Amino acid sequence: MSEILVKNGYVYDPKNGVNGDVMDIAVRDDKIVDVVSPTAKVIDASGKVVMAGGIDIHAHVAGPKVNVGRNMRPEDKLFNTSKRTKMTRSGGGFSVPSVFETGYVYSRMGYTQVNEAAMPPLLARHTHEEMADTPLIDQSAYTLLGNNWLVMEYIKRGEQDKLNAFVAWMLKATKGYCIKLVNPGGSEAWGWGMNCVNVSDPVPYFDVMPSEIISGLAAANETLNLPTSIHVHPNNLGHPGNFQTTLDTIKLLEGVLPRDGKKRDQVINFAHMQFHSYGGNTWKDFETEAQTIADSINKNKNMTVDVGFVTLDETTTMTADGPMEYYLHNTNHLKWANADIELETAAGVVPYIYSPKISVCGIQWAIGLELALLIDDPMQAFITTDHPNAGPFRRYPRIISWLMSNQARLDRLETLHKVVPDRVAIGGISRVLDFYDIAKMTRAGPARALGLGNMKGHLGVGADADVAIFDYNPKTMDPTIDPAGIEKAFTNTAYTIKGGEIVVIDGEVVSKGHKRTIWVDATDGVVDPVILHDIDKKFLRYYSVTMNNYPVQDEYVANGLIVKPEAA
Amino acid sequence: MKKITLRPKDKEYMFLDADNVTPDNFAGKTLDEVRAIEIYEGNRTYALGDYFEVSGETDPDPNEIGILIDGSVPKVKYIGMKMSAGKLLVKGSVGMYVGGWMTGGRIRVNGDAEAYAGIGMEGGELLIEGNAGDYLGATYRGDWRGMKGGKIVVNGNAGSDIGESMVGGEIVVKGNADLQAGIHMGWVSKKKDNPTIVIEGDAESRVGAQMTKGEITVLGKISYWLPGFIYQKDDQIDYDGKQYAVKVYQGDRGEGGKGTLYYAGA
Numbered sequence: 007m008s009e010i011l012v013k014n015g016y017v018y019d020p021k022n023g024v025n026g027d028v029m030d031i032a033v034r035d036d037k038i039v040d041v042v043s044p045t046a047k048v049i050d051a052s053g054k055v056v057m058a059g060g061i062d063i064h065a066h067v068a069g070p071k072v073n074v075g076r077n078m079r080p081e082d083k084l085f086n087t088s089k090r091t092k093m094t095r096s097g098g099g100f101s102v103p104s105v106f107e108t109g110y111v112y113s114r115m116g117y118t119q120v121n122e123a124a125m126p127p128l129l130a131r132h133t134h135e136e137m138a139d140t141p142l143i144d145q146s147a148y149t150l151l152g153n154n155w156l157v158m159e160y161i162k163r164g165e166q167d168k169l170n171a172f173v174a175w176m177l178k179a180t181k182g183y184c185i186k187l188v189n190p191g192g193s194e195a196w197g198w199g200m201n202c203v204n205v206s207d208p209v210p211y212f213d214v215m216p217s218e219i220i221s222g223l224a225a226a227n228e229t230l231n232l233p234t235s236i237h238v239h240p241n242n243l244g245h246p247g248n249f250q251t252t253l254d255t256i257k258l259l260e261g262v263l264p265r266d267g268k269k270r271d272q273v274i275n276f277a278h279m280q281f282h283s284y285g286g287n288t289w290k291d292f293e294t295e296a297q298t299i300a301d302s303i304n305k306n307k308n309m310t311v312d313v314g315f316v317t318l319d320e321t322t323t324m325t326a327d328g329p330m331e332y333y334l335h336n337t338n339h340l341k342w343a344n345a346d347i348e349l350e351t352a353a354g355v356v357p358y359i360y361s362p363k364i365s366v367c368g369i370q371w372a373i374g375l376e377l378a379l380l381i382d383d384p385m386q387a388f389i390t391t392d393h394p395n396a397g398p399f400r401r402y403p404r405i406i407s408w409l410m411s412n413q414a415r416l417d418r419l420e421t422l423h424k425v426v427p428d429r430v431a432i433g434g435i436s437r438v439l440d441f442y443d444i445a446k447m448t449r450a451g452p453a454r455a456l457g458l459g460n461m462k463g464h465l466g467v468g469a470d471a472d473v474a475i476f477d478y479n480p481k482t483m484d485p486t487i488d489p490a491g492i493e494k495a496f497t498n499t500a501y502t503i504k505g506g507e508i509v510v511i512d513g514e515v516v517s518k519g520h521k522r523t524i525w526v527d528a529t530d531g532v533v534d535p536v537i538l539h540d541i542d543k544k545f546l547r548y549y550s551v552t553m554n555n556y557p558v559q560d561e562y563v564a565n566g567l568i569v570k571p572e573a574a
Numbered sequence: 575m576k577k578i579t580l581r582p583k584d585k586e587y588m589f590l591d592a593d594n595v596t597p598d599n600f601a602g603k604t605l606d607e608v609r610a611i612e613i614y615e616g617n618r619t620y621a622l623g624d625y626f627e628v629s630g631e632t633d634p635d636p637n638e639i640g641i642l643i644d645g646s647v648p649k650v651k652y653i654g655m656k657m658s659a660g661k662l663l664v665k666g667s668v669g670m671y672v673g674g675w676m677t678g679g680r681i682r683v684n685g686d687a688e689a690y691a692g693i694g695m696e697g698g699e700l701l702i703e704g705n706a707g708d709y710l711g712a713t714y715r716g717d718w719r720g721m722k723g724g725k726i727v728v729n730g731n732a733g734s735d736i737g738e739s740m741v742g743g744e745i746v747v748k749g750n751a752d753l754q755a756g757i758h759m760g761w762v763s764k765k766k767d768n769p770t771i772v773i774e775g776d777a778e779s780r781v782g783a784q785m786t787k788g789e790i791t792v793l794g795k796i797s798y799w800l801p802g803f804i805y806q807k808d809d810q811i812d813y814d815g816k817q818y819a820v821k822v823y824q825g826d827r828g829e830g831g832k833g834t835l836y837y838a839g840a
Contacts, residue, residue, distance in 0.1 A: 081717035090617075340718060 008506060009034050009042040012473060015051030016480050018441045019058065020385075020450040021464035025442045026480060031056060033471040036506040040467050049508075053479040054500055057445050058465050059118025059472025060402075061452040064237070064277050064312045065393040066324055067108050068122045068136035068147070070129045071353045074343050075102040075322045075394070079357060082322065094515050101321040101394040109141035110515050111400050116474025116499040119462060119524075120399075122147040123237070123277065123392075124188055124326045126347040127154075128551070130180035130558045134523065138564035142509050142519035146456075148237055149180045150326055152187030152219055153194040155349040156544060158212040161222040170226045171537045174528040177232075179557035181525040181566070183456075185227055188239040188326035190219040193352040196328040203242045205254045216241050220258050224273055228265040230528045231571040233457025235270065235310075239277040243330050246286040249295035252279070256302050256309065263308055266572070269457045271307060271385075278314025278392035279303075280374035286429075289366055293429040294373045300380035303387070310455045311381070312390040315374035315405045317397025318367060320359045325395060328352030349548055360397065365429070368422035370396070372430035375408055375415060379437045384446035385454065402448075403496035407489035409439045409447075414489035438486050457569075458524075471506035474499050522565045530570065575640050575661070578608065578630035582645040585625055587615050589669065593652035595622070597639035597660025597679060600632050608632065636660045636679075643668075646685055654681045657698070670707070673700040676724065689733065695743060697724040708733035708752070711745045719762055721745075721769070731775070740788065742767035750775035750794065760787025760833055772813070776839070784826050785833035793818060795839040802826035803835055811836055 012031040017024050032042040066072050076082075079102060087098030088107065097107030112120055120140075125133045125147035137145045151157050151173065160169040173185060191209040192202035198210040205217040220238060227236045242251040255276075262273045276282065285295035303309055323334060328344060331354020335342035343355040360367040374396065381387040389406070393399035408415050412435075419426065419433055427433050439447075453463025461470050478485075478495035485492045498513025509517040545553040560566065578600060591614040600608055609623030622628065626643075633639050636659040643653070646666025654662045655671060658678040667685030675694040682701045683691075689707035692700045694714055706728045712735055713720030720739035731749035739758040747755075751773045759782065760769050769788035773781075779798035782790050791813065803825035811818050823835040 078716065080715045084714050084717070341716075 007035060009046035010049060010471075010503065010506065010508070011042050011046045012049045012051050012056060012475065015054050015056030015475060017056045017465060018445040019465040020442060020446045021454075021459065022466045024465070029056075031465050031473060033473070033503065033506050036471050038465055038467055038469045038471050049475065049501055051475050051500070053482075055441055055476040055478050055480060055495070056465070057116065057441075057474050057476070058449045058463050058469070059474055059502070059504060060116050060448045061456070061463055062112070062117055062120040062390060062393075062399065063275070063388050063452040063455060064123040064314075064390045065120055065399055066123055066395070067120055067393065068105065068140060068145070069125055069133035071124070071324045071326070071345070071355055072102060073132070073136070074345070074353075075324050075355050076104065078341060078343055078355060079322055093518065101319070101398045105136050105140040109143050109519070109521070113142040113502050113504065113510050113515060113519070114498050114513050115400070115402060115496060116476065116502050117143060118472035118474075118502070118504045119144040121145065121183065121456070124148060124150055124186055125180060125182055126150050126326065126351050126353065127176060127180045127182075128347050128350055128549075128556075130182065131562055134181060134558055134562040134564070137523055138562070141521060142504060142515070142517070144522045144524060146183035146524040147180075148184050148186035149177055149182030150188060150351045151176060151185050151223060152190035152238075153192075153351045155194075155212070155548075156540060157223065158191070158194070158209060158214050158219065161218050162212060162214045166222065166225060166229075168537050168540070169222055170229050171533045172541070173223070173226045174230055174532045175537065175541065177526050178529050181523070181558045181563050183524060183526050184232060184234045185223050185236045186239075187220060187223060187236060188351065189241055189243065189330065190238070191216040192241050193326055193328050196332075196352050197346055201329040204251055205241060205258065207241075217254070217258055220255065224259055224262065228273065230532065231265050232526060232528055233269065233569050233571060234455060235264065235273045235275055237275045237277055239325070239327065240282050243281045243325075243327055244284070244334070246284050246288055246292045248282055248284050249298055252276075252282040252299055253302060256306060259308065260306060261308070269459065270454055272310040272455055273308050275455055276309065276311040278390065278396065279311035279377055280314040280316065280370065280396060281392070283373050283377060292366055292369055294369060294376055294431055296373045296376035297380055297431060300377055303381050304383075307386070310386045310388065310451070311377065312388040312392075313374050313378050314390055314392035314396045315378070316360050316367065316370040317391055317401040317404060318360045318362050318371055319397050319401065320357070321394045321397055322355065323358045323395045324353070324355040326351045326353050328354045330354070331356050334358065348550060349544060362422050365423040365425045368426035369429050371422070372419070372426065372432040376430065376432050376435060378409055378447070379435050379439075384439065384443040385451045387447060388452050388455070389447045403493040406444055406496050407485070407492040409444065410485040410492055411487065411489045412436050412438050413487060440485075441480055471503060473501070473503040475501040520565065522567045523563045524567045524569060525563065526571070527568050528571050575638050576631045576633040577640045577642060578628065578632055579642045579644050580622070580626040580628055582643075582647055583625055583627060587625065587649065590615055590625060590650045591652050592622070592650050593655040595641065595653050596655065596657035597636040597641060597662065598656070598658055600639055600641065601636040602634040603632055605629070605632070648686070648688065651688075657681070667704065673698070676700070686730070692721065692724070692726045694721065695724045695726065696722045699724060700726045702726070702728045702730070705730035705749070706732040706736075706747070708735055709738060710736040711740065711743070712736065712738035718758075720758075737769065737771045740769040740771070742769050744770045744772075746772045746774070748774045751777045753778050754780045754783050756781060756785050756788070756790045757783045759785035759790070760831075761785075761829070763787045782826055782833055782835055784829045784831070786826070786829050786831035787833055789834045789836065791820075791836040791838075793838045796837065800826060800828075802828035802831070809836070
């Protein structure tokens with residue numbers, strides 16, 4: 007039995023209504039408890055900020071396309087490497103770090119759970135192998151289903167029961183956590199050299215519309231009562247004027263409530279909404295529509311977004327949105343990788359430089375911040391960079407400093423291209439967020455959206471003992487005028503505790519940790535021989551592997567934690 | 575200028591990574607501190623003093639430091655990496671990556687240099703009195719932004735792919751060059767940049783493949799031409815105090831390139 011007492015910190019724990027009160031947090035083994043014995047190890051957190059461990063709801067950190075990014079960008083590792091120490095392995099990479107580096111950097115920022123946002127089912131084993139090698143952080147992976155042939159065929163034929171069963175089977179076969187849709191229908195259309203730009207563009211051959219795919223999978227999600235909602239990367243990412251497509255997507259699920267409202271509030275989480283809030287008709291008259299999108303999210307309490315902040319860095323874009331990466335490659339002419347994943351999805355990888363001197367990049371930077379500040383409830387908007395698409399995750403501390411300081415934003419805005427201030431609204435938004443809001447956007451919010459609100463993202467009794475202690479005194483220091491101090495404090499924690507184990511002290515990794523891989527088994531009483539026959543037929547006819555070789559074996563899942571949906 | 579001498583000890587080793595051997599890194603250090611500077615053999619760390627006798631004196635200002643490597647070190651890599659000031663003289667040959675990513679100062683190598691000499695260079699001068707290997711003044715693997723500035727002179731011959739993805743700066747090879755000199759040259763150059771390569775001897779083949787901007791001058795023969803270079807006119811150029819009659823070509827049209835190739839060898 008190990009016990010830790012975190013004493014006298016300024017605690018920010020939105021789920022339990024604790025807003026900066028000086029409190030002690032007691033840890034026994036891997037859970038938060040009421041009291042510990044006097045022999046517990048004491049951590050003096052006086053004058054420091056204490057939060058639950060951070061949760062990244064959307065990042066690309068493991069799997070085939072991340073590895074393609076690593077392989078095709080050796081220059082990303084040049085001068086960005088870290089040496090082996092007694093506790094850590096060597097690693098490197100700025101925008102697509104190696105798996106070990108990923109675990110260390112997240113832990114140093116106080117994050118304890120990171121969710122891989124796009125796992126191609128056929129290559130799930132690879133994704134799990136990489137996650138197994140990512141130390142210190144709990145992980146889950148979202149199974150890509152939005153362009154799957156069987157999904158589209160069941161939807162076309164109106165066979166919702168079979169769709170539900172297939173989804174449950176797929177989540178178990180891939181050891182995935184939730185249903186992820188990336189450019190629904192559009193990535194399959196890319197296999198025909200086409201795209202689905204609107205939710206009503208039919209997918210070639212399959213003749214279903216993205217709107218039907220989204221509604222159908224959302225219905226399956228609620229029928230199966232999965233812990234989290236569907237996660238959707240909407241159609242038409244990153245094009246001027248695409249906010250209309252986003253509004254159309256929002257309309258599809260207006261008023262729909264989750265089957266189990268106790269666990270989560272949302273029926274859809276929009277991925278990287280920044281990329282979907284664009285106005286104008288071309289890049290020449292490109293402008294923000296963040297206000298429109300934020301208004302819509304404010305009205306629809308059954309929806310959440312992760313923002314996907316542009317950090318103005320050189321990075322590597324990678325997505326299952328194949329046509330979008332081709333478009334990007336034609337824009338910047340840098341190297342491009344493309345993949346077609348048989349009956350399931352597509353992918354592309356292109357390096358990208360978000361240059362502060364380019365007007366479009368500056369406007370994108372502003373749109374992300376506007377969204378976060380114009381959405382009233384931070385429990386609906388989460389901090390992500392869609393790592394590494396809009397910027398590397400290691401920039402989260404800088405994003406936090408922008409959100410907490412209007413001065414920091416205005417200073418940055420001044421250095422951008424001269425047309426930026428006219429095309430964005432960020433200069434007129436004086437709202438600044440406080441530590442309580444930040445805790446909602448990085449802890450309580452993502453945990454609740456993932457349906458893990460009782461276990462993660464808070465510091466109440468019974469929660470997982472994931473704690474981040476930041477060396478920043480909120481009573482004597484002022485984040486609104488001290489962005490550099492915030493960035494420093496959030497880059498390297500004073501302590502990170504993961505699962506009751508101290509893993510980081512003063513920015514130094516001191517443990518190899520005990521990571522867990524969380525996945526969802528919703529197959530109980532759902533999967534029947536009929537759909538197994540359907541699946542087998544697809545394997546015999548089209549797949550390059552047989553059905554027997556397809557499901558990820560248990561031994562590939564590092565320290566698995568199975569979440570089963572409760573009957574609502 | 576203060577002189578500090580590194581004389582190779584008679585010691586066996588595989589290859590050394592000596593990316594800390596620069597005037598910038600020696601500045602303000604005592605001789606003992608210089609001896610303690612980290613050097614890598616494989617994945618193990620040793621001290622510079624384990625492999626070199628260190629003598630002479632240093633200065634707080636890197637501009638005032640001249641490093642003399644008194645012997646041939648063909649298995650020591652990254653000498654002068656990222657140096658910004660001062661001088662470095664090698665009385666012999668050097669290993670790969672000499673002067674890589676240097677931004678200023680001067681390096682002179684009496685002997686030969688292995689591959690990747692002057693890779694990613696941004697400024698300063700690199701003189702190789704013997705032969706240079708492949709990827710002279712090229713870009714790091716995968717990167718599309720190569721040599722940005724500075725000047726490299728090779729008195730002997732150079733290998734393949736010299737000046738690959740060159741953005742700016744100048745490379746002069748007084749001997750011959752192997753395949754693909756100036757490949758991908760200029761395609762991310764800015765308006766002010768004019769990457770330049772001069773080959774006084776012969777160039778094997780595919781000179782300027784996919785180049786889009788900049789100038790390549792070949793005074794000797796090109797064995798195999800790319801079809802993407804289009805004859806423009808006959809001209810006279812002035813090089814090194816002499817007049818040469820040249821044919822002027824533009825290319826590589828395969829990339830819509832506007833690079834210029836001056837060819838005196840025909």
